[in-house]
Amino acid sequence: GQNIDQPTEMTATEGAIVQINCTYQTSGFNGLFWYQQHAGEAPTFLSYNVLDGLEEKGRFSSFLSRSKGYSYLLLKELQMKDSASYLCAVSDSNYQLIWGAGTKLIIKP
Amino acid sequence: GAVVSQHPSWVICKSGTSVKIECRSLDFQATTMFWYRQFPKQSLMLMATSNEGSKATYEQGVEKDKFLINHASLTLSTLTVTSAHPEDSSFYICSARESDLSNYEQYFGPGTRLTVT
Numbered sequence: 001g002q003n004i005d006q007p008t009e010m011t012a013t014e015g016a017i018v019q020i021n022c023t024y025q026t027s028g029f030n031g032l033f034w035y036q037q038h039a040g041e042a043p044t045f046l047s048y049n050v051l052d053g054l055e056e057k058g059r060f061s062s063f064l065s066r067s068k069g070y071s072y073l074l075l076k077e078l079q080m081k082d083s084a085s086y087l088c089a090v091s092d093s094n095y096q097l098i099w100g101a102g103t104k105l106i107i108k109p
Numbered sequence: 110g111a112v113v114s115q116h117p118s119w120v121i122c123k124s125g126t127s128v129k130i131e132c133r134s135l136d137f138q139a140t141t142m143f144w145y146r147q148f149p150k151q152s153l154m155l156m157a158t159s160n161e162g163s164k165a166t167y168e169q170g171v172e173k174d175k176f177l178i179n180h181a182s183l184t185l186s187t188l189t190v191t192s193a194h195p196e197d198s199s200f201y202i203c204s205a206r207e208s209d210l211s212n213y214e215q216y217f218g219p220g221t222r223l224t225v226t
Binding site for chain 2: 041045099
């Protein structure tokens with residue numbers, strides 16, 4: 001079967017750095033997405049990785065290792081507004097997105 | 110960037126009635142649209158995938174006769190919840206993709222919160 005695993009909840013301090021991990025087992029791989037979702041709102045796109053390595057975009061970076069079926073989202077200089085759920089999704093061989101359950105990130109002052 | 114709208118943003122209806130939710134891609138043509146449902150504190154659950162001009166593909170466990178999907182044009186898909194019941198109360202989100210067989214990003218609508226009383 002297809003499976004995406006990520007921690008249910010994480011807590012971090014304002015101004016700090018946090019890494020949210022995602023491991024996956026899917027039938028085929030056509031890229032991995034990270035989305036941010038604030039409570040009561042729809043997801044918004046953060047990043048897309050299809051090749052191994054680190055993609056940096058401002059305070060957010062995303063890493064992918066296809067051989068390990070592993071990705072992480074790194075958030076630097078955390079702000080209170082970063083409190084949200086972070087969803088990992090993998091595009092499988094049919095270009096369908098397989099979604100993780102999401103990681104709820106709580107930022108404390 | 111690409112914009113997807115949904116209407117209504119929230120709706121309250123009585124049990125047994127039907128509700129129609131619209132999903133529109135405003136500045137691009139969406140070959141494929143997706144309908145998701147999300148219960149509180151849970152992740153997105155894909156309900157169905159719709160391609161313009163053809164029948165929707167429903168995920169296992171989703172009743173196609175209860176959740177009617179119409180993708181009549183490249184910019185509009187509708188989801189009709191028929192004979193709604195309180196357990197259908199949820200956050201319904203659509204997303205749209207420009208190309209069918211590609212890895213283009215899915216653009217999400219703002220969601221529709223349905224409450225069935």
